[in-house]
Amino acid sequence: MAHIRIPSADRVIHDADSIRHFLLSYGIHYDRWPVAGRIDRDASQEEILAAYASEVEALKQSGGYITADVVNVTPDVPGLQEMLSKFNQEHRHAEDEVRFILKGRGIFYINPENGDPVFSIEIEAGDLINVPAGTKHWFDLCADRTIRAIRLFREKAGWTPEYTGDAIASGYQPLCFGPTPIATKGFRLEQAAAIAA
Numbered sequence: 001m002a003h004i005r006i007p008s009a010d011r012v013i014h015d016a017d018s019i020r021h022f023l024l025s026y027g028i029h030y031d032r033w034p035v036a037g038r039i040d041r042d043a044s045q046e047e048i049l050a051a052y053a054s055e056v057e058a059l060k061q062s063g064g065y066i067t068a069d070v071v072n073v074t075p076d077v078p079g080l081q082e083m084l085s086k087f088n089q090e091h092r093h094a095e096d097e098v099r100f101i102l103k104g105r106g107i108f109y110i111n112p113e114n115g116d117p118v119f120s121i122e123i124e125a126g127d128l129i130n131v132p133a134g135t136k137h138w139f140d141l142c143a144d145r146t147i148r149a150i151r152l153f154r155e156k157a158g159w160t161p162e163y164t165g166d167a168i169a170s171g172y173q174p175l176c177f178g179p180t181p182i183a184t185k186g187f188r189l190e191q192a193a194a195i196a197a
Contacts, residue, residue, distance in 0.1 A: 002030060002127045003177045008117040023121070026112055029130040030121075033100060045070040048102065052150060055100075063096065063130070065152040073104070075145040087139040090169045091161035095154045097131040099123070104146035107174045111136040111166075118168070122176050138169040142176035 004013040004022060013019055016032065023030045039051040048070050049056065056068050073080065090111060105124045108131060112118075122142070123129055131137055141147055153159065 001032065003122045004119055006117055006119045026110060027132045031128040032126050033128055035102060035126045048150065056150065056152065059098065059152055063152070065098065065154055067156050068150055068152045070148065070150055072148045073141065073146065080145065084140060086161060088169055090136055090138050090164045090166045092134050092136055092164065093159040093161065095133045095159050097159065098152040100128045100150040101125050101147065102150065103148035104144060105142040105176055106147045107140055107142060107176055109138050109169065109172055111168060136164060140174035142174065
């Protein structure tokens with residue numbers, strides 16, 4: 001299940017209903033779909049899309065999406081760091097960023113337009129997230145550098161990042177919860193430096 005962390009408030013949200021409520025206040029939709037026993041997480045794109053056809057079709061109808069695919073990122077992907085460098089800078093998209101996670105973990109950082117503090121959403125297998133068009137955010141992988149997800153788009157060409165030019169993302173490290181709670185104390189870099197001093 002997803003975890004939300006608000007570093008400046010030293011606040012963590014774990015409960016699914018609280019996560020939904022918190023994210024909805026920013027127009028971000030969150031849900032859970034079953035993964036265990038549904039399909040082999042290493043299945044082909046066609047098998048995955050067939051297994052989740054009814055859910056994907058419902059999203060297409062409700063959100064106006066016209067295409068879906070499966071992205072598969074592992075540490076062995078050629079040019080992985082260059083690819084991640086496109087997403088771990090603050091940017092927006094002209095359309096929603098919809099992801100259903102089948103395998104692995106990643107972390108979205110959201111920089112709200114209303115002046116609220118930056119918060120992160122760690123997503124893992126079973127999490128469905130829809131970051132609305134125009135939302136300032138960035139994305140990174142967790143330490144295992146693995147993620148497999150269904151993506152939906154309103155345009156066949158997909159979306160491209162519109163960079164804000166703000167260097168805010170460089171002040172945050174992608175610290176994920178992982179399998180043990182010891183990893184939950186993520187700080188902004190200047191907070192970590194102050195603690196170490």
